[in-house]
Amino acid sequence: MEASLMADLQRFLQDRCLSVLNLPQKGRSLFTTRDIRPGEVILSQNPYICVPNNTSSESRCDGCFKTNNLKKCSGCQVVWYCGSSCQKSEWKLHRHECKALTRLEKEKRKFVTPTIRLMVKLFIKRNLQNEKVLLITTTDNYSLVEALVSHMSEIDEQQMLLYAQMANLVNLILQFPSVDLREIAENFSKFSCNAHSICDSELRPQGIGLFPLVSIINHSCSPNAVLVFEEQMAVVRAMGNISKDSEITISYIETAGSTLTRQKSLKEQYLFHCQCARCNNVGKPHDIEESAILEGYRCSNEKCTGFLLRDPEEKGFVCQKCLLLRSKEEVKKLASDLKTVSEKAPASPSAESISCLFCFPDTCIYI
Numbered sequence: 263m264e265a266s267l268m269a270d271l272q273r274f275l276q277d278r279c280l281s282v283l284n285l286p287q288k289g290r291s292l293f294t295t296r297d298i299r300p301g302e303v304i305l306s307q308n309p310y311i312c313v314p315n316n317t318s319s320e321s322r323c324d325g326c327f328k329t330n331n332l333k334k335c336s337g338c339q340v341v342w343y344c345g346s347s348c349q350k351s352e353w354k355l356h357r358h359e360c361k362a363l364t365r366l367e368k369e370k371r372k373f374v375t376p377t378i379r380l381m382v383k384l385f386i387k388r389n390l391q392n393e394k395v396l397l398i399t400t401t402d403n404y405s406l407v408e409a410l411v412s413h414m415s416e417i418d419e420q421q422m423l424l425y426a427q428m429a430n431l432v433n434l435i436l437q438f439p440s441v442d443l444r445e446i447a448e449n450f451s452k453f454s455c456n457a458h459s460i461c462d463s464e465l466r467p468q469g470i471g472l473f474p475l476v477s478i479i480n481h482s483c484s485p486n487a488v489l490v491f492e493e494q495m496a497v498v499r500a501m502g503n504i505s506k507d508s509e510i511t512i513s514y515i516e517t518a519g520s521t522l523t524r525q526k527s528l529k530e531q532y533l534f535h536c537q538c539a540r541c542n543n544v545g546k547p548h549d550i551e552e553s554a555i556l557e558g559y560r561c562s563n564e565k566c567t568g569f570l571l572r573d574p575e576e577k578g579f580v581c582q583k584c585l586l587l588r589s590k591e592e593v594k595k596l597a598s599d600l601k602t603v604s605e606k607a608p609a610s611p612s613a614e615s616i617s618c619l620f621c622f623p624d625t626c627i628y629i
């Protein structure tokens with residue numbers, strides 16, 4: 263990051279009584295330099311870029327993510343707007359994206375997923391800021407994206423192949439001679455551990471966005487802060503009293519899972535082994551009891567009153583009383599039957615509304 267931008271960022275954070283430290287185990291970490299009271303806003307940020315979660319069955323306005331009175335962009339036929347106000351506010355960026363999408367064969371446009379669009383918009387915004395068409399500010403600049411962790415060296419071959427294919431599509435859409443395939447692939451890897459699902463007040467995902475300042479905040483399974491969204495703005499609020507010089511943490515995943523389930527999700531998605539206070543209790547009576555409440559499937563032996571927990575060797579789920587193993591397939595079937603029942607219940611929240619940001623269907627067995 264440029265020295266002057268870095269100095270601006272330090273000042274910006276200092277004004278909000280925050281500072282960034284580099285911890286050996288965690289990398290950049292956000293600390294508070296004051297006492298914070300429950301509910302206080304610690305940090306807020308508008309997205310550097312964001313896109314709605316459009317699917318074949320539901321579309322949202324590109325400006326405000328609303329679903330009413332939508333009209334398709336007559337140019338690209340991909341993006342929707344609820345009216346001229348949203349269309350105008352997005353036009354500086356969309357006119358370039360529109361041109362690029364229009365060039366793309368109609369058949370290939372169905373592969374333009376929200377993640378692909380997020381990447382296309384990222385490079386268009388970077389170029390427009392470089393060309394001074396869009397303003398660069400302390401908290402809204404590509405240098406902050408460059409500083410995000412990517413874990414490129416730890417990604418397996420299969421994942422890398424997927425990123426390479428996605429990078430090829432982005433390259434085909436953009437046709438920017440200055441953009442290199444490796445940088446696009448690395449940015450996909452950054453999205454994977456830094457992008458956020460933008461949710462409404464009932465935690466229903468509406469879109470995805472990149473909030474590079476909020477992305478400095480590390481994870482804890484017993485966090486002291488929570489990330490919520492006010493429309494598209496990310497707002498980090500204190501969940502309790504936070505004392506001066508503490509690290510600010512949020513949870514990246516659904517915290518209502520057993521320690522093994524949480525650790526598996528964090529390792530797969532964010533490539534780290536969580537050593538928070540809650541995870542350090544793994545295997546202790548309190549942890550086993552808590553995990554049982556959260557994920558306690560019944561033992562298949564009807565006479566046994568034990569509960570099942572994930573077997574650390576991944577074979578399935580083991581009864582904590584009689585040690586009987588129930589296979590993964592059997593537990594998955596149970597979970598899916600439960601899901602069907604809960605989805606049929608009209609007033610219950612949908613599974614999607616309570617799932618983690620980047621839900622892994624085979625690990626998220628909480629319904």
Ligand SMILES: C[S@@+](CC[C@H](N)C(=O)[O-])C[C@H]1O[C@@H](n2cnc3c(N)ncnc32)[C@H](O)[C@@H]1O
Nearest residue numbers: 287288289290411455477478479480481532534
């Ligand atoms: C959104 S970034 C958080 C900021 C990051 N520390 C940095 O240097 O930019 C997520 C990454 O931070 C690291 N991280 C977050 N929480 C952690 C934790 N509790 N323990 C170890 N590493 C953590 C992991 O590498 C993870 O993939």
